[in-house]
Amino acid sequence: MTIRWNETVDDALVFYKFYIETDTKVKRNMRVLQFFVPVISLIILIPIIEDSNLGVGLMLFFLVWMGVFPLLRRRQLLYKARKEYMKPKNLRYFGERELILSEKGFLLKTEFCETLYKWKTVTTVKRVEGYCFIDIEEQETLIIPEYRLVEEETTALSLALEKYVQIGS
Secondary structure (H helix, E strand, O other): OEEEEEEOHHHHHHHHHHHHHHOHHHHHHHHHHHHHHHHHHHHHHHHHHOOOHHHHHHHHHHHHHHHHHHHHHHHHHHHHHHHHHOOOOOHHHOEEEEEEEOOOEEEEEOOOOEEEEEHHHEEEEEEEOOEEEEEEOOOEEEEEEHHHOOHHHHHHHHHHHHHHOOOOO
């Protein structure tokens, strides 16, 4: 079975959004900046400002920081990713894709290359927001916008993943 789609910058951004919301390292870094930086700052500043209104103001600032920071940080990361993806040198990573499924693996064809992957190289499969993210040896992620595929292609992909990939989806 052959599956065809056009990969866009928006597809990559959906994956990047999913990644920053689920990756443990990214989440840990966000928590450090969200909670520990304000707490450490307050601990350091308390002796200096304990008898002034400045202390109350700083405490309110840090409380607001803890609530607003994650939203601002996600927006900043997505903005930077979009800006990076839109550079002319990176636009070559997008465009027409063709995935040919077989018993031994799958062949991914792009404008620039053809790559054959064996099924055993697939480490995880995640389905999110109409997309299928297939991690290949935790080095590369294949982004398939399932919502843009015809029903036969989606069914063939699901059956192949269930049959050949030995991990939970």
